[in-house]
Amino acid sequence: MFCYIHIPFCQSRCKYCRFSTFAWKADLDKEIYVNNLIGRIQNTESQKKLNSIYFWWWTPTSLNNNQLERIISALKNRFGFDDDIEITLETTINNITEENLIIWQKIWFNRLSIWIQTLNNRSLKEIWRPVKEQIINKLDIIENLFRKNCHSLEEGNLPYICTNWLSVSVDFIIWLPYVKKWETLNDIKFILKNYNFINHISLYMLEEYYDYPKKWQNLSIAEEDFLEEYLICKNYLEKKWFKRYELSNFARAWFECKHNKAYWNHENMLALWLWAHWFLDGIRYANPDNFIDYYSWKLDYKENLTKYDIFLEKVMFWIRTNWLEKEIYKNLNQEKIKYFVGQKLLDFQDDKLTLGDSWVTLIDYIIKEIV
Numbered sequence: 001m002f003c004y005i006h007i008p009f010c011q012s013r014c015k016y017c018r019f020s021t022f023a024w025k026a027d028l029d030k031e032i033y034v035n036n037l038i039g040r041i042q043n044t045e046s047q048k049k050l051n052s053i054y055f056w057w058w059t060p061t062s063l064n065n066n067q068l069e070r071i072i073s074a075l076k077n078r079f080g081f082d083d084d085i086e087i088t089l090e091t092t093i094n095n096i097t098e099e100n101l102i103i104w105q106k107i108w109f110n111r112l113s114i115w116i117q118t119l120n121n122r123s124l125k126e127i128w129r130p131v132k133e134q135i136i137n138k139l140d141i142i143e144n145l146f147r148k149n150c151h152s153l154e155e156g157n158l159p160y161i162c163t164n165w166l167s168v169s170v171d172f173i174i175w176l177p178y179v180k181k182w183e184t185l186n187d188i189k190f191i192l193k194n195y196n197f198i199n200h201i202s203l204y205m206l207e208e209y210y211d212y213p214k215k216w217q218n219l220s221i222a223e224e225d226f227l228e229e230y231l232i233c234k235n236y237l238e239k240k241w242f243k244r245y246e247l248s249n250f251a252r253a254w255f256e257c258k259h260n261k262a263y264w265n266h267e268n269m270l271a272l273w274l275w276a277h278w279f280l281d282g283i284r285y286a287n288p289d290n291f292i293d294y295y296s297w298k299l300d301y302k303e304n305l306t307k308y309d310i311f312l313e314k315v316m317f318w319i320r321t322n323w324l325e326k327e328i329y330k331n332l333n334q335e336k337i338k339y340f341v342g343q344k345l346l347d348f349q350d351d352k353l354t355l356g357d358s359w360v361t362l363i364d365y366i367i368k369e370i371v
Contacts, residue, residue: 001048001079001280002262005037005071006273007060011094014128034067036295040272041074046280048268050075051082052259054090056113061095069107076108086111086258093130096138101145101166111167111257113202119187123178126219139195142168146197160197167255169200174229176206177219185233192240199255203233204248231357246321247363264317266310282310312371319367323352329370336369 009030053075060068072087088111089104096114104112118124119132150160170191174184184203191198205226206212221229234244242250249260263269271278274294276287286300293300305313315332318324329337337353340346345366347354355366 001046001050001268001270002052002259003050003054003075003079004269004271004273004276004278005053005055005060005075006057006271006276007055007063008033008058008274009062010059011062011092030063030067032295034063034071037272038070038074040297041071041078044078044270044272046079046270049080049082050270051085052262053085053087054259055088055109056090059092059095060089061091061100065100065103065107068104068109072108081108088113088257088259090115093135093138096141098141098145101142105166109166111169113169113171113200116170116187116191117173118176118179118184119190120176120179120183123176126177139191142166142197143195150197166197167199168197169202169251169257170198171202171204172233174203174205174233175220175226177213177216179220181221181225181229182232184229185236188233188236199252200257201237201242201250202248203230203237203250205230227357234357261321264321266314266317279305315371316367319355320363323349323354326351326353329353332370340366340370 053072055068055071068089075081085108087109089109090113092115101112115129116135117127117129119135121131124131146160172184172187188201188203206220234250237250238244241252243253243256244250245256246260246264249257251257266279268280269278270280272287274287274291275289276285278285282305284301284303284305286302288294288298288300311331315324315328318328324332337346341348345355345362355363
């Protein structure tokens, strides 16, 4: 079983963020949330061991290290951990210090996901993110620690070989304001050239349906260049031995995110936070979207999914990651599949339904049509 831990606090809000988060909250509010979260962990009925935990949304490192350790200890005491458990901590660049990195590893974190987004200073200032100089400074801290703790393979810019150290992922976003064409590619090249410890890269696209400042559309690359921008980054990453294992995620061999794969394989998921939706043994649960009901331990709803409901959800996940076997796609809309094959958005290879590169920006539309 895998588990999401959502920390709904941030030290500050990024301008592109359109989710419900609480910035600049007092330490007391965070402590109340942590205590409630630990109580929920201790009172959860499932007996399954955990093989992956992901601390995410919005800034888990806005908690202090003692609070993070208490949450992990509660999870370990309640469920037990698989021997090869993966525990990911998402963090903003501001919270990276040598002291924190050492403590995070000691309290069981073995994977770090760092939000970079872009190295364009004008864009970073516009979206209220730390500037390039701060990013480089923090990445240098990680690099120095890797040099102390891991064997280095300098030739060919190969990654560090570590037996007991952090796995590191970084995020980029396409379509941010002031970022010119090919600039995201150059940022990725710079990062991989200078930091051998990075073994996973997430490449997201800014969702166009959110109500961002109107000027952003004129300050970003043209919409018709979206796909080309993504594909040139994808092709470069693949040349550097980063395999795409999901639409937005690329990893070197053996460094695919275990948690991501469990999510896309539609495995049992436990999620205990405010607004959480999770799936456990065929049942969908949802927590309230407000603190009053959440702290009263109420459920927003509990729904028994039919086999067909589960089938449709699995299709939506699988089509983003690999291919669909005949036993799966024969139950979908054949007329729509034939149409998309004719448009070269879908293809058949060895009796499997696959997706070509030109579908990237249309993925949600294709899924909606064929199911």
